[in-house]
Amino acid sequence: MRPIERVDKPSDAVPHKLVGAEKTAPGGALDFEKLFAARLHAARVRPYLASALFALHPVETRQVPTMAVDRHWRCYVSPVFVARTPVEELAGVWVHEVSHLLRDHHGRSDRFAREHRLTGRGERLRMNIAADCEINDDVYGDGLVRPEGAVGPGSVGLPVGELMEEYLLKFAVGPSGWSTTWLDCGSGADGLERAWELGPGGSHGLTEQERDAVRFRVAEGIRGRPGSVPEGWRRWAEKAFHPPQAWRELLGAAVRSAAAGSGAGEDYTYGRPSRRSAGVPRAVLPSLRRMPPRVCVIIDTSASVSDAELGSAVLEVAAIARAVGGRRDLVRVLPCDAAAPFVHSLCGAEGIPLIGGGGTDLRAGFARALAAKPGPDVIVVMTDGQTPWPATRPPCRTVVGLFSRHGARNSWAEHDPEYVPDRPPAWARVVEIGSPGPTRS
Template identity: 75%
Template sequence: MTTDTGSTDTGSTGTGGTLDLDKLYAARLHAARVRPYLATALFALHVVESRLVPTMGVDRHWRCYVSPAFVARTPVEELAGVWVHEVSHLLRDHHGRSERVARQRGLTGPAERLRMNIAADCEINDDVYGDGLARPEDAVYPQSLQLPEGELMEDYLRQFRLGPRTQLLSWLDCGSGADGLDREWDLCPDGAHGLSEQEQDAVRFRVAQGITARPGSTPKGWRRWAEEAFHPPQPWRELLGAAVRSAASGSGAGEDYSYGRPARRSAGLPGVVLPSLRRRPPRVSVVIDTSGSVSDAELGSALLEVAAIGRAVGGRRDLVTVLSCDAAARVAHPLCRAEGIPLVGGGGTDLRTGFAQALRSQPQPDVIVALTDGQTPWPSTRPPCRTVVGLFPKRATDSWNDPDYVPDAPPEWARVVTIGSSPGAR
């Protein structure tokens, strides 16, 4: 793994003072002392001096571009917070997530990238400052935009637009590592001291290990991130792809118009911009097996999958409902925060009641996702929508009641994947 050895590269030309490396590295050391679980990531960043970057910014290759003037005028305690802030963007893959959101929602241009940077800052800043790190006066928080705390970048993007509350944030620029848009000061991908994807994954794994080793001393957002690092959810956008295509081709599927991506007919009408028809993502009903044979760890994995499903439908929580089911189906809950969903049960298992409850909901789902250990009877007929079954891995204790018990295999009409492994299909 490449780590910073104290040298810098000149990323731009121009006049100005020399970068105060002693002060910058003292701030990094302070950051590592007060956030020891982030030390591996902090020391994996390679410093690049640049007079083009406004303050400090990162690229997707884990290079940190630093303005000498910014370091000179900023106290060490505040610089330590900036170190943690910038490396948080990289650990949480904000550049990759921003690129995916931009493709999914048709977001283009610097203004939308600024909005992504603001949304990413709202996600991480609650976990950055305090407890030894000074809070800058101009730091962006959800409260300053009248947004709820504890949500993800994708959620915040749907809840605000650039306007009066954000006009003072036009200076904000954490670099391409925060929003995926290349900057003029970025070195080329093969430039000095960039981390490979394998090295980046190794850094994330080490940080996740540090967080899980001392969970009581880390913020909730970082604990959630570490859980996903160790148990990566399924790629639900790919798994729901057929349902997305089916929903898009159905009647009424394209009822939403947007000027974010002008219609192709606009080319034939000079001076007139027509909105394009936007296809909605599928409605998803998630049925979670809460019977006595499902462990707490498996229920925790199920909630991670629910959060990933919410992201796969573009953050549209109104399109996802969740039912807990043992021998009886419970109330269908709209998706809010995955960790806030009540999972009630503990008796026997019969997911047929969950399927029936999901199909009674209005409007009906385009896809049903069942998360279960598989010890359940299945519906005898194929539901009138697509079905994905997520199976928890079989444990050695699964058959402790009856060593000869073999559960029914999921039906042939269901797409089957194993939770906690790469997706498979039948």
């Protein structure tokens, strides 16, 4: 990793105060009119960020070199910095700081630090630099002037267009290179709380629900202006509306929920007498017992499904067997491409023959599953979605594990490059699974 030089730079040690009607900061008052004029300019040139910009609460302090934010959406402002900086540049700093919060750099920094076992202020400085590189490669221009000394990917010899986590793997803070220890965007940029921050118990901070509401409004504004928003912000808005999901947990919960549905596998048994028998002398009444559900797993084995995805499907079959209490005799596996010639009882997940490799028509799989006697209580389908679906709802619950195909248009093509499959029908519980691997030729 490329080293960056660290050079100490002194900072003022004047305690901060909340912005209010009084202007009593030692050494010169904060110019509120200039600060808020800059925020208004930022909202005019980046209207999709307006709700976030006006959600920030300013806090006056001389312990930051420029402006900084904490994770509770407070913006700490240096009066000296505001006095010497033109309004157009201040507007860019407003956008820069609110971008740290919208992109969750504090939470991402904490996760990166835990995963890589990073400690110390030097590592947090590195995270601040990497977060700045992620933001500054597309934040300026079109009405926002780049402030002097702003850190960007080009200034440290890094490629543009990457994420903070990718930048962190490509450089280090070392004895030669850059003088960046003055850089301090607050805990909102790197997750490390500062002594001058008000903390979670301070006034004017946003709750977690309020922060989520601000992000949602910004994402909604970005989606409403698709032609005037940088690509990085469009990707962020898409994730804000459709956040990554822990698909294994969701799929397991969907199967368990379907298996526990009313009317699934209920029968009377004398193996456990009814509690009502006490009210009927010299008679033994059967109790109503819920039997484990019968599950049929339809696995898409067409050519558009990769070997890695088939491996994921086999692992899920084993998990489904555990979800029904280990009763493998109640789980059947049905490989299907354009036809479904065989139904296999589950003995071991490693012994399932996943034959196929042609086109896809899972309607044949549904028909074969429903023709079995006794019929299934739950049907689980593992597919990439490149299939026609049954026209009518099956008489049992259906869960679809859908292999992800986001942003990979060519992977939709089986025989027609313009073919884009329909989404699974509304009567199926759909869970997005992972990301696609290379398809089999």
